[in-house]
Amino acid sequence: MELKSKNLLGLEGMKKEQIELILDTTETFKEILMRPIRKVPTLRGVTIVNLFYEPSTRTRISFELAEKRLSAELVNFSANTSSVQKGETLKDTVKNIEAMKIDIVVVRHPSPGAPHFIANCVDSSVINAGDGAHEHPTQALLDLFTLREKYKRLKGLKVAIVGDILHSRVARSNIWGLTTMGADVCVCGPSTLMPYEIEKMGVRVYSDLDKALDGRDVVMVLRIQLERQRSGLLPSLREYTNTFGITKERLKRLNKGFTIMHPGPLNRGVEITPEVADGPYSVILDQVTNGVATRMAILYLLSGGEKKLE
Numbered sequence: 001m002e003l004k005s006k007n008l009l010g011l012e013g014m015k016k017e018q019i020e021l022i023l024d025t026t027e028t029f030k031e032i033l034m035r036p037i038r039k040v041p042t043l044r045g046v047t048i049v050n051l052f053y054e055p056s057t058r059t060r061i062s063f064e065l066a067e068k069r070l071s072a073e074l075v076n077f078s079a080n081t082s083s084v085q086k087g088e089t090l091k092d093t094v095k096n097i098e099a100m101k102i103d104i105v106v107v108r109h110p111s112p113g114a115p116h117f118i119a120n121c122v123d124s125s126v127i128n129a130g131d132g133a134h135e136h137p138t139q140a141l142l143d144l145f146t147l148r149e150k151y152k153r154l155k156g157l158k159v160a161i162v163g164d165i166l167h168s169r170v171a172r173s174n175i176w177g178l179t180t181m182g183a184d185v186c187v188c189g190p191s192t193l194m195p196y197e198i199e200k201m202g203v204r205v206y207s208d209l210d211k212a213l214d215g216r217d218v219v220m221v222l223r224i225q226l227e228r229q230r231s232g233l234l235p236s237l238r239e240y241t242n243t244f245g246i247t248k249e250r251l252k253r254l255n256k257g258f259t260i261m262h263p264g265p266l267n268r269g270v271e272i273t274p275e276v277a278d279g280p281y282s283v284i285l286d287q288v289t290n291g292v293a294t295r296m297a298i299l300y301l302l303s304g305g306e307k308k309l310e
Contacts, residue, residue: 003301007119007126010135011176019144019177025297025305026145026290033069033293043072046303049097051107052129053079053114058264058288059129059139063106066295075102090114091121098122104302107131125302133167139263140173142294144181146287147218150259155182158255160212161203162244163222163271166193170263171222175201188212189222189244209244213253220261221246221272237270246272251281259283 067074104125112134119126130136165171179202186204206212260282
């Protein structure tokens, strides 16, 4: 089986079989990462541009490591040190970069839909590494892989996504991915941070955290994205923490063998307490590890997925 598209722009509308293909391929690449020598020549001769218009730590380093582990040639682009500062348009930037004969563009951009726009401008494969508050498909795929690795299934898992749903591309991609794979998903957060008619995405909505957590297997905690918010959405961070913060006491409502997740970066003491973030039920660092394997799998599949893994 192969991916039906040459791009990975989002999980909305992606078929279950396609998600399973990525997760199965990720298993293979995680095995490679566990070897003493963690590099394969699979993408030798493939040139990849990391086109980041927003700051990033985990996603950018994860993609760079994935590309290096696959022996690809990579070029890092930063908007702060490019001709964007001189007024160059996004279209002109990507057209000029493609003229240098590249194969894959990994893009993070503050504007929703920017990766889709780029995909219409170039012949290269495009991977969405986060576009505004729209989608972050590779983060959701690594989250799905992390859960499948622990529970051996996704169907029937009861997942609560808690926090700033309105501004979260991670939440949207995870909702699409988890519901497609048969998970039972609910969201919880302040009404001012809840998207209009989010119920239409197939999730239940709670404003009471205790009710949202009751009988859940997984809690996916989201960061309060102050940099995207307008004023007046929250009375104070202290009140948010008291009402929606994930504390050890609140974990008692979860099912046995529960899991705590967070896409990072963490605001310790705001949306999650340190003892929860660092506790034995947390898979936050496993998510980071699995991110490299997941992105290796995606790069491999988008490049054709035909070369032998050595």
